[in-house]
Amino acid sequence: MLRVEALFVERGGRPVLHGVDLTLAPGRTLAVIGESGAGKSTLIGAMLGIVRSRSGSVTWDGGDLRTAYPSLVMQEPRAAFNPALSLRRSVMEPVRARRLELPDGRIGRLCAGLELDPGLLDRRPHEVSIGQAQRLGILRALIASPPIVLFDEPLSALDAVTQKHTASLIAALQREEGFAALVVTHDLGYAAAHADDVVILRNGRIEEAAAAQSFFRAPRTAYGRALREAALALGALERIA
Amino acid sequence: MTLSVTGLSVRRAGHTILHPTDLTIESGERIALVGPSGSGKSTLGHALTDRIGGGRGVVAHAPQSPDEALDPLRTLQFHWREAERALGLSPDPGHQSDLLAALGLSRADLTTRPWGWSRGMQQRFVIAMALIGAPRLLILDEPTSALDPVIAAATMELVDRHLSASSTAMLLITHDLGLAARRAERIWVLEAGRIVEDAATAALLARPASLAARRLVAHRNWAVLPC
Amino acid sequence: MTALVDVLLRAVVVLAGTALATFALLWHAPGDPALAIAVARYDAVVPPEVLDQIRAQAGLDAGFWSAFRHWITPILTGDFGSSSVSGRPVWPDLRDAIALTVPLALAGLAIGLVLSVPLAVFATRRPGGWLDRSTVAVASLGAAIPAYWLGLLLILLFAVHLGWLPAMGAQTAAHMILPALTLGLGVAASLMRILRSGLLEARGQPFLPALARRGVARNRIGRDHVAPHAAVPVVTVLGLELAFLLEGAVIVEVIFARPGLGSFLVQAISARDFPKVQAVVILTALLFVTVNLLIDLTYRLLDPRTGSRDA
Structure with missing residues (x-):
């Protein structure tokens, strides 16, 4: 169980996150939604210990989150890989770093789940499509069976069709593997389709936190309603007439 | 008045990016050009602008990112005056404030350089600037991708209102059929440099003929809300 | 504003450091500076009393810091002193x-x-x-x-x-x-x-094609956008x-x-003519610091992103 309590982060003397609280159980998906500058990426950085927080705690089952080896899927699929290494080497990095024994057939099973040809692993990052690169990024994030995966705008570099396809592959793997997923996104449509809970972040504060179903039925805050109307106006969500 | 172009094509480094294409756009029509990434959507937008000639005020093009539209070393006012001069117009502060107000930028400071504004404001400034010469066709390349959803929706609404008041046609370039369906009455589906389907929006959503269109329609929305 | 103070402060430090470093280099060069001056001035080997006199004149007898002070004080008021060889003022010759x-x-x-x-x-x-x-x-x-x-x-x-x-x-x-x-x-x-x-x-700037599509003339794009970049x-x-x-x-x-x-x-x-060498070095350093200051300011004018932290 992920528990973020009273997380407070400052940058250059200005508060970026003012006391953020979150919880996330295994097998569940939490969408953290907000506009640029709301503090979404800072939140991920602070959870991973890349950004220093001034106060607050981030724990998994009571211990430091970092000792649970959370993994990260980044926004720019190709930039997430070392261009000089084969994709196999990059994908296996979490296994090598922790000297884990990989169960037989693990790569094959994950590749099948992500609809990836295992032959792609012998290529370099620039020799695969963006959509494939992002699925390889997900493969790397899942290879060592982490209890929790952090996704930082995982779909925004992909086109609309690829986005929906990739999101459904992630959801299917989550049902099999049982990891908790924290997804930072500005895409309400994704959250409506795949999240169990949503948190609306605005100016470093939690504006609204709710079960996804109740949020999309009736947002409680004005900003939540504006987000929902925007998603409808942009065709990310559709009303039943 | 109808705009028509025949045999529009683009080859780059021996590869055909856009196969010879004939296009017609009616006055005031709203068309969306939809297709997966790499299908040649932006290339078509550029080629169409270059063919008709942007300088004469017939067609105006707003690129996907403000970085592709604004010089970071020049003030926003400089860009505006430059665009007016390029169209052979004399400075018209009244028209300028009307257009900026139409895109929700009425109180913005134009003496600053682009990076002094948020990307959302820059993007709306670029669209406002595209409307200076009252073009017959406005090409918007992924206008919402640099914007947060609330601002993106407001921007599309403002553009819509402005276009309704004039007889300007719009070509909306997007990978997102959901957006296209909300904003256009006619849809061109582009795949691998060819327009594989050209249909009225309702007809395309109901009966997509090509494989590309069927894929787009199947993945049109994320979710349907009961409301 | 703080950036400007920063730049000026850096200029002062550079000037002071240059003065001290040059003086130290000449001071520690091998050989007796007084003898070198004597040879240059009289073109002959001179008796020890004359050497002592030279040392006293140039402030060489009281150690490094005394000699440095002896030399730097008038310079700060714009007086480069006199040649330790010919005795003539440095500035007219230097000018x-x-x-x-x-x-x-x-x-x-x-x-x-x-x-x-x-x-x-x-x-x-x-x-x-x-x-x-x-x-x-x-x-x-x-x-x-x-x-x-x-x-x-x-x-x-x-x-x-x-x-x-x-x-x-x-x-x-x-x-x-x-x-x-x-x-x-x-x-x-x-x-x-x-x-x-x-x-x-x-x-290769990404916004140039858009300018051309807006109808901006080629020579104007060159003058107003390419040239500043x-x-x-x-x-x-x-x-x-x-x-x-x-x-x-x-x-x-x-x-x-x-x-x-x-x-x-x-x-x-x-000739190990301290005042002359120092005058040249100080003026050169001053010129450099001034030019770099001007460049820094021009740069900020050309590309204001340089001065702002948020950009």
Whole structure:
């Protein structure tokens, strides 16, 4: 169980996150939604210990989150890989770093789940499509069976069709593997389709936190309603007439 | 008045990016050009602008990112005056404030350089600037991708209102059929440099003929809300 | 504003450091400074009493810090003191030397600019074309050739073989041509390479196609958008270019036997004439600091992103 309590982060003397609280159980998906500058990426950085927080705690089952080896899927699929290494080497990095024994057939099973040809692993990052690169990024994030995966705008570099396809592959793997997923996104449509809970972040504060179903039925805050109307106006969500 | 172009094509480094294409756009029509990434959507937008000639005020093009539209070393006012001069117009502060107000930028400071504004404001400034010469066709390349959803929706609404008041046609370039369906009455589906389907929006959503269109329609929305 | 104070403070530190370092270098050079002064002044070996007298005059007898204070105090009020060799005030001689060197340096800079700017503009119209490639080749060659060798080649060609131009001295304006050309070719070679990369980068800016689609005329795009972007790296290296000019002018003056800052400095160093050497060094440092200050300000004007932290 992920528990973020009273997380407070400052940058250059200005508060970026003012006391953020979150919880996330295994097998569940939490969408953290907000506009640029709301503090979404800072939140991920602070959870991973890349950004220093001034106060607050981030724990998994009571211990430091970092000792649970959370993994990260980044926004720019190709930039997430070392261009000089084969994709196999990059994908296996979490296994090598922790000297884990990989169960037989693990790569094959994950590749099948992500609809990836295992032959792609012998290529370099620039020799695969963006959509494939992002699925390889997900493969790397899942290879060592982490209890929790952090996704930082995982779909925004992909086109609309690829986005929906990739999101459904992630959801299917989550049902099999049982990891908790924290997804930072500005895409309400994704959250409506795949999240169990949503948190609306605005100016470093939690504006609204709710079960996804109740949020999309009736947002409680004005900003939540504006987000929902925007998603409808942009065709990310559709009303039943 | 109808705009028509025949045999529009683009080859780059021996590869055909856009196969010879004939296009017609009616006055005031709203068309969306939809297709997966790499299908040649932006290339078509550029080629169409270059063919008709942007300088004469017939067609105006707003690129996907403000970085592709604004010089970071020049003030926003400089860009505006430059665009007016390029169209052979004399400075018209009244028209300028009307257009900026139409895109929700009425109180913005134009003496600053682009990076002094948020990307959302820059993007709306670029669209406002595209409307200076009252073009017959406005090409918007992924206008919402640099914007947060609330601002993106407001921007599309403002553009819509402005276009309704004039007889300007719009070509909306997007990978997102959901957006296209909300904003256009006619849809061109582009795949691998060819327009594989050209249909009225309702007809395309109901009966997509090509494989590309069927894929787009199947993945049109994320979710349907009961409301 | 704080940035400006920062820049000024840095300038003061550079000046103070230069003064101290130069003084220390001369002070610790091998040999007795008083003896060197005596030899330079009287051209003979002098009795010990005279050496003591020289030491007392130049403040050499009371140790390093005393001698440094002795020398720096009047300079701070704009008085460069008198030559420890001839006893004549430093400033009039130095002023004459500067009056000979500055026109040479400016002529060199002008030749460099006149040669490199149009060439760079034309060569980068077609990157990788024959003009571009040959310009790059010549510029690399030019940057690799030392000034003393180039100077000798020019003397051989124009003074010895063709007999068109005088090679030695500074009597007439014609005497300036060969030294200025030597200097200018070197400047052109180094400017050329910077201009070329600056122009290529400026021509690749992502917003340029949109300007053309907006109907902005080609020459206006060049003047209003490409030129400022190309100028940013050029202005940045102008400070280095100034160092090259001064260093080059001193060498070129020696090759062409021209009076000026070069011979002034060489004579002062060999005579260990502290006040003269120090005056040259301090003025040079002051010039550098001022020029770099101006460059910094120009840079901020050209690209205001430099000054703002949020950008």
